[in-house]
Amino acid sequence: MQRVRIGIVGLGNMGTGHAKYLIEGQVSGGVLAAVCDVRPERLDQAKAEWGDGVKRFDSPEAMFRSGEVDGVIICTPHYEHPKQAIEAFAHDLHVLVEKPAGVYTKQVREMNEAAAGSGKIYGIMYNQRTNPLYRKLKELIASGELGEIRRTNWIITNWYRSQSYYNSGGWRATWAGEGGGVLINQDPHQLDLWQWTTGLMPKRIRAFCQFGKHRDIEVENDVTAYVEYENGASGVFVTSTHEAPGTNRFEISGDRGKIVIENDQMTFWRLREPESEFNKRNTESFAQPEVWKFEIPITPGGAEHLHITRNWTQAILKGTPLIAPGEEGIKGLTISNAMLLSTWTDGWVDLPIDEELFCAKLQEQIERSKAANAANAQPSAR
Amino acid sequence: MQRVRIGIVGLGNMGTGHAKYLIEGQVSGGVLAAVCDVRPERLDQAKAEWGDGVKRFDSPEAMFRSGEVDGVIICTPHYEHPKQAIEAFAHDLHVLVEKPAGVYTKQVREMNEAAAGSGKIYGIMYNQRTNPLYRKLKELIASGELGEIRRTNWIITNWYRSQSYYNSGGWRATWAGEGGGVLINQDPHQLDLWQWTTGLMPKRIRAFCQFGKHRDIEVENDVTAYVEYENGASGVFVTSTHEAPGTNRFEISGDRGKIVIENDQMTFWRLREPESEFNKRNTESFAQPEVWKFEIPITPGGAEHLHITRNWTQAILKGTPLIAPGEEGIKGLTISNAMLLSTWTDGWVDLPIDEELFCAKLQEQIERSKAANAANAQPSAR
Numbered sequence: 128m129q130r131v132r133i134g135i136v137g138l139g140n141m142g143t144g145h146a147k148y149l150i151e152g153q154v155s156g157g158v159l160a161a162v163c164d165v166r167p168e169r170l171d172q173a174k175a176e177w178g179d180g181v182k183r184f185d186s187p188e189a190m191f192r193s194g195e196v197d198g199v200i201i202c203t204p205h206y207e208h209p210k211q212a213i214e215a216f217a218h219d220l221h222v223l224v225e226k227p228a229g230v231y232t233k234q235v236r237e238m239n240e241a242a243a244g245s246g247k248i249y250g251i252m253y254n255q256r257t258n259p260l261y262r263k264l265k266e267l268i269a270s271g272e273l274g275e276i277r278r279t280n281w282i283i284t285n286w287y288r289s290q291s292y293y294n295s296g297g298w299r300a301t302w303a304g305e306g307g308g309v310l311i312n313q314d315p316h317q318l319d320l321w322q323w324t325t326g327l328m329p330k331r332i333r334a335f336c337q338f339g340k341h342r343d344i345e346v347e348n349d350v351t352a353y354v355e356y357e358n359g360a361s362g363v364f365v366t367s368t369h370e371a372p373g374t375n376r377f378e379i380s381g382d383r384g385k386i387v388i389e390n391d392q393m394t395f396w397r398l399r400e401p402e403s404e405f406n407k408r409n410t411e412s413f414a415q416p417e418v419w420k421f422e423i424p425i426t427p428g429g430a431e432h433l434h435i436t437r438n439w440t441q442a443i444l445k446g447t448p449l450i451a452p453g454e455e456g457i458k459g460l461t462i463s464n465a466m467l468l469s470t471w472t473d474g475w476v477d478l479p480i481d482e483e484l485f486c487a488k489l490q491e492q493i494e495r496s497k498a499a500n501a502a503n504a505q506p507s508a509r
Numbered sequence: 510m511q512r513v514r515i516g517i518v519g520l521g522n523m524g525t526g527h528a529k530y531l532i533e534g535q536v537s538g539g540v541l542a543a544v545c546d547v548r549p550e551r552l553d554q555a556k557a558e559w560g561d562g563v564k565r566f567d568s569p570e571a572m573f574r575s576g577e578v579d580g581v582i583i584c585t586p587h588y589e590h591p592k593q594a595i596e597a598f599a600h601d602l603h604v605l606v607e608k609p610a611g612v613y614t615k616q617v618r619e620m621n622e623a624a625a626g627s628g629k630i631y632g633i634m635y636n637q638r639t640n641p642l643y644r645k646l647k648e649l650i651a652s653g654e655l656g657e658i659r660r661t662n663w664i665i666t667n668w669y670r671s672q673s674y675y676n677s678g679g680w681r682a683t684w685a686g687e688g689g690g691v692l693i694n695q696d697p698h699q700l701d702l703w704q705w706t707t708g709l710m711p712k713r714i715r716a717f718c719q720f721g722k723h724r725d726i727e728v729e730n731d732v733t734a735y736v737e738y739e740n741g742a743s744g745v746f747v748t749s750t751h752e753a754p755g756t757n758r759f760e761i762s763g764d765r766g767k768i769v770i771e772n773d774q775m776t777f778w779r780l781r782e783p784e785s786e787f788n789k790r791n792t793e794s795f796a797q798p799e800v801w802k803f804e805i806p807i808t809p810g811g812a813e814h815l816h817i818t819r820n821w822t823q824a825i826l827k828g829t830p831l832i833a834p835g836e837e838g839i840k841g842l843t844i845s846n847a848m849l850l851s852t853w854t855d856g857w858v859d860l861p862i863d864e865e866l867f868c869a870k871l872q873e874q875i876e877r878s879k880a881a882n883a884a885n886a887q888p889s890a891r
Contacts, residue, residue: 277723278666278747278749278752280664280747284762289787289793289794289796289797290788291796292794333717335715337743340741341659341785342788349743351735351745353733359719361717361719361731363733363747369784370659370767371766371780371784371798371800372780372797372798374767378664378756380752380755380756384753384754385753398753402723402752405671405753406672406723406724406751407672409673411671412673412677413674415671415754
């Protein structure tokens with residue numbers, strides 16, 4: 128294969144964005160071959176903008192079986208991702224799925240299994256994994272610069288969303304339409320980066336979601352979660368959509384000091400010797416380890432979606448390792464599901480979560496959601 | 510009364526510190542009249558330094574009934590505070606008690622009742638209430654500059670204490686000797702300031718204490734607590750003694766913006782109009798309220814213990830209102846007790862707490878503590 132014929136599933140904001148850089152030729156080896164959407168007006172717009180060189184289909188199935196594409200980028204509403212990805216794999220297509228991987232881990236596990244059995248290239252649009260800040264953080268931690276992690280703390284409350292935003296789509300911020308709020312829509316990147324940069328998945332989670340906080344919506348838009356890791360470290364994740372201005376501050380402390388990412392800067396307070404060693408040899412009551420403060424230089428740029436699409440295309444063409452393998456989408460989603468489940472059960476949630484229980488609890492919300500939103504709950508592409 | 514004859518109960522670090530500035534004449538209207546300590550060597554040292562002008566007693570009771578003092582500063586180990594304060598009130602003495610007010614709220618409630626019945630001036634050594642940073646914060650919040658509070662978040666992990674510190678006194682960091690760890694020894698100021706500056710006491714608390722984290726001690730030295738307030742706001746308090754370098758960052762967000770205190774600076778991101786009003790009138794999907802960032806000017810100085818002693822002395826002489834009324838010591842202690850209780854019961858704790866249950870649980874720890882520390886659990890003055 129010399130070039131990958133790419134099809135886009137769903138011409139919402141994200142799908143249109145991906146189409147644009149493909150049309151502009153920004154992805155070497157990749158070409159926008161087809162698009163599909165259930166809304167005729169979106170296809171009309173595609174024809175007007177890109178002409179007949181880009182094939183148009185009124186359903187994903189039609190595009191999958193057309194023979195016109197080698198791989199697809201799935202940009203439909205969250206609930207649809209796994210089903211469509213599974214169909215695409217069945218049609219022997221490579222898949223790049225938008226985040227979140229899905230709404231509940233059970234469906235994402237099925238998607239992962241289909242991917243594993245297909246032998247196709249399976250990526251997820253975790254473009255923040257190409258952000259030099261988080262790449263550097265991951266590299267520092269993986270190389271041992273921070274020592275064993277003792278605490279993580281992410282305050283990510285700068286997802287300001289007004290009521291007007293929530294009113295802009297009937298499917299938005301509903302259990303039936305989105306399957307969640309800030310955790311499923313705004314936070315997937317952070318939930319992924321939290322585990323990806325540190326290399327740590329929580330062992331258990333106790334979370335406190337508040338639903339419709341200062342907003343007329345039914346889903347969670349204010350969350351505080353406490354997590355414990357296998358190595359004894361603990362962590363906190365705080366997020367909301369109603370605070371202005373919010374905060375985006377990620378602090379990780381370890382045996383060799385502390386790293387804080389805030390305002391697109393990374394500061395590293397590095398201990399000259401590990402705390403554990405200092406503590407072992409120190410004989411004074413109030414002594415502290417010697418600390419050196421660094422601003423870590425960060426390469427500019429990155430974090431654009433097209434980096435992930437380029438990487439996925441190169442993986443198809445040349446076997447380049449994926450930056451964001453699709454299988455890993457379940458990790459952040461597991462954390463997200465666990466936070467909701469902990470709130471619904473008012474107790475601890477051990478990981479891996481009880482997927483059936485989560486589905487049952489989500490279904491309860493959906494039933495109420497449907498009742499409350501019978502008129503306007505119309506899932507559509509983002 | 511023209512001057513207050515002050516007696517100091519317990520010549521540990523704190524008691525000696527208070528004695529020094531009194532001897533230096535730094536408290537107008539106050540004079541160091543007497544000291545007491547159960548340790549003869551401390552009294553010998555007092556005689557060597559201050560001569561016979563400062564009376565010496567080998568027990569609090571002897572000093573209380575001597576007629577040589579009008580008021581006392583109680584600087585003994587935490588457990589002793591309430592009992593000694595109650596005795597002092599019974600001897601018609603004014604009382605300034607060191608923090609924490611006590612170890613468990615039941616004993617502090619009894620102290621408060623004794624104080625109320627005595628008609629004497631009753632203060633607590635919350636010297637951080639004289640810190641201009643926190644005074645300013647309290648004033649800004651009370652005057653409505655921040656609007657209704659939506660979230661509080663205090664990360665106070667810069668209480669670094671090495672194993673050597675913990676080994677320096679057998680009573681340290683034991684249930685029998687101190688009755689707790691970082692919450693009872695290091696955090697009382699922050700636990701007070703958290704509620705005093707915001708004017709909010711939690712309605713309920715879910716906390717996660719870790720005991721002997723990276724240290725060979727039996728008490729908590731790593732705590733994460735989630736709280737909910739009556740007005741629907743939530744909060745987080747994270748503290749530890751094993752991280753280096755730690756963080757001291759207090760963030761409060763409200764309807765009119767956000768205040769962060771860190772590195773002895775206060776930054777106020779102030780919304781031009783309240784978020785609730787912006788949200789009501791806004792019709793755009795991704796608009797945000799206009800925000801102006803200010804560095805709030807802070808008067809230098811403050812936070813010294815002698816400010817509280819001066820204020821208490823003036824309250825005795827002239828009826829000056831107390832900055833830190835003794836009755837308020839129970840507030841921070843209630844939060845602290847609730848955090849331990851939530852951990853021990855692995856569940857929510859509603860405020861006010863079940864004091865009997867807390868005492869029973871604490872007693873369980875003490876029994877184990879005594880068994881484990883039979884040889885070296887010797888409470889003594891700080």
